[in-house]
Amino acid sequence: MKRLRSKLFSMTVLVGIVALVVAACGGGDPTATPRPTAAPPTATPVPAKPTATPVPAPPTATPEAMVGGVPDFPDAKFGGTLIRAKPSEGPGWDGHRERTENTQDIIDPVYDQIIMVDPHNQTGGMVNQLADSWEISADGLTYIFNIHPGVKFHNGNALTASDFKFTFEDVILDPPEGIASIQQGLFSSVDSVLAPDDTTVVVRLSGPDAAFMAIIGFGRILIFDEQFIEAEGRERMQEWPPMGTGPFMGEAGAWDKGVSVEIVKNPNYFVEGRPFLDGMKFFFIPDKGTRIAAFLTGQLNFGVRPNNNEAAELNSKLGDEVFIQRASTLTWWDFNLDTKNPPFNDVRVREAVAWAMDKQGFILGIQQGNGILGGTIAPGTGWEIPESELLTFAGYTGTRAENVAKAKALLAEAGFPNGLEADVWTRQHPSYEPVATLARAMLDEVGITGALIFAEQAVYFGEQRNLDVWDIQAAGHRFNGTDPNFMLKDYWLEGGQRNVSQFSPPEINALFAEQNAEADPAKRLQLINEIERITLAGYANPIQYFTIGQYAWYSYVKNYFTHTAYKANQQFRDVWIDKG
Numbered sequence: 001m002k003r004l005r006s007k008l009f010s011m012t013v014l015v016g017i018v019a020l021v022v023a024a025c026g027g028g029d030p031t032a033t034p035r036p037t038a039a040p041p042t043a044t045p046v047p048a049k050p051t052a053t054p055v056p057a058p059p060t061a062t063p064e065a066m067v068g069g070v071p072d073f074p075d076a077k078f079g080g081t082l083i084r085a086k087p088s089e090g091p092g093w094d095g096h097r098e099r100t101e102n103t104q105d106i107i108d109p110v111y112d113q114i115i116m117v118d119p120h121n122q123t124g125g126m127v128n129q130l131a132d133s134w135e136i137s138a139d140g141l142t143y144i145f146n147i148h149p150g151v152k153f154h155n156g157n158a159l160t161a162s163d164f165k166f167t168f169e170d171v172i173l174d175p176p177e178g179i180a181s182i183q184q185g186l187f188s189s190v191d192s193v194l195a196p197d198d199t200t201v202v203v204r205l206s207g208p209d210a211a212f213m214a215i216i217g218f219g220r221i222l223i224f225d226e227q228f229i230e231a232e233g234r235e236r237m238q239e240w241p242p243m244g245t246g247p248f249m250g251e252a253g254a255w256d257k258g259v260s261v262e263i264v265k266n267p268n269y270f271v272e273g274r275p276f277l278d279g280m281k282f283f284f285i286p287d288k289g290t291r292i293a294a295f296l297t298g299q300l301n302f303g304v305r306p307n308n309n310e311a312a313e314l315n316s317k318l319g320d321e322v323f324i325q326r327a328s329t330l331t332w333w334d335f336n337l338d339t340k341n342p343p344f345n346d347v348r349v350r351e352a353v354a355w356a357m358d359k360q361g362f363i364l365g366i367q368q369g370n371g372i373l374g375g376t377i378a379p380g381t382g383w384e385i386p387e388s389e390l391l392t393f394a395g396y397t398g399t400r401a402e403n404v405a406k407a408k409a410l411l412a413e414a415g416f417p418n419g420l421e422a423d424v425w426t427r428q429h430p431s432y433e434p435v436a437t438l439a440r441a442m443l444d445e446v447g448i449t450g451a452l453i454f455a456e457q458a459v460y461f462g463e464q465r466n467l468d469v470w471d472i473q474a475a476g477h478r479f480n481g482t483d484p485n486f487m488l489k490d491y492w493l494e495g496g497q498r499n500v501s502q503f504s505p506p507e508i509n510a511l512f513a514e515q516n517a518e519a520d521p522a523k524r525l526q527l528i529n530e531i532e533r534i535t536l537a538g539y540a541n542p543i544q545y546f547t548i549g550q551y552a553w554y555s556y557v558k559n560y561f562t563h564t565a566y567k568a569n570q571q572f573r574d575v576w577i578d579k580g
Helices: 018-024 101-110 162-175 211-218 226-232 234-238 289-297 308-321 349-354 361-366 400-412 434-444 457-465 484-489 506-516 521-538
Strands: 080-086 115-118 126-128 130-138 144-147 188-197 200-205 248-256 261-266 279-284 302-305 320-336 424-427 450-453 472-478 543-554
Touching: 018 188, 080 101, 080 289, 080 302, 101 261, 101 279, 115 211, 126 130, 126 211, 144 472, 162 188, 162 200, 162 521, 211 434, 211 484, 226 234, 289 308, 308 320, 308 543, 320 349, 349 400, 349 434, 361 434, 361 484, 361 543, 424 434, 424 457, 434 450, 434 521, 450 457, 484 506, 484 521, 506 521
Parallel strands: 080 279, 424 450, 424 472
Antiparallel strands: 115 126, 130 144, 144 200, 188 200, 248 261, 261 279, 302 543, 320 472, 320 543
């Protein structure tokens, strides 16, 4: 139990745990003031049995015709605005320091990347964006990107190779003191970036990186305007409007703080005929029921995430007017443990936590069945250990009574026959609170008692890695892409930006280096599997479940589907509205 908490957090005592968990099913990413207003649905969610992971299908087929590397959509229509909702505003508008999708979803359409994952293909594949073409050296250590000429930032500044060099080196790899870089760990293999002329970018790696193309294609590698930042300062990137080259742009006065923000069509976008939409407007609505009700009445037309009961209501009331996609996600929930200090520096105590957590209870109670079991490597990516092997680790099988008994026995063996005290610390946020509350009840049952602490957003993100502050951290995470390096670099390597438990035995780092240089996919898979076994057996962050997402939009919104790697299709360059 960390004593610093009294200085940093307000502690909330909760009662009626089961009622809270059921009422909060569904979640989002909230904290602001509701605007369009409407009465929330009143139905009480009824947990459903877990279902197999669906295979998502895009609502419209991908055409084969390509114009200048960009798909041709002869039936597309111009005009219209997507009206969306986010649970809250993010802390700021700098896409290289803010992780939350409350920031990222709004600014992604404002920027371009050097290349991107094909947004029309669930299985991946890189397509050109700001780079017209690229070459990779035979040794895999040098990447040459040929930049599309004539691209301009929204302020009229010309995009040049120097902007890529600046973004990679000064924004991602070596940001100013006091400014976080959320992509820094993923770019650890980059040795240097050169801009020999205005349209050529040369990236040299210090060693092999099997996932480098996936990292720059999946990752939110938003290209910043060097000239703009030199004139305005880096802190300007936290302010509105953002400054990119993307198909949509922010305008001064378009952000009504706490209420809404709007981005509009970039009339000078370098891809001819794009975007189709006039713009997108986002309302900040913390209450999920209010968001669903606003969607039902047509005040919103895109982007709500219904749970099972809400999806049934949408189908019942809107019929063919609504499209609902179920999709596997790369989002998971876990409980990070302070592996450097007692009592969780003892693997027996950490394993006891794993037995104490009822994974199916989380899937049913929090997700209404829309979740699947998984380990260190996301299920369904092809890189994970077989399910039969996953089920041999603590907490994946057994009755509740059996697992509680195993947890108590391990605690006794570790010297805690009467249990121990450890706080559960998490973000003050409607999707985090029910998970942490249910976990607190499960831990109490095995004798791990303590407080339930909700940290305000800024404190939570500022103290995630501070082991002096928390004992057990309840957290939700999302991988950027399906390559295992996304899962390993940030979360399980020594010094990884999101390795908050600080568990990283030397063998993990050695195996990671070996798999990163392995050209044979089958041999690389064996090495990845071994890393997953080590991380699972360390119980530094017992993983509870991966989510299955449900997403709804009106059927007149065309040519969109939610990618398994959610952020891989968030630019909306090729989306249009067709109301007939």
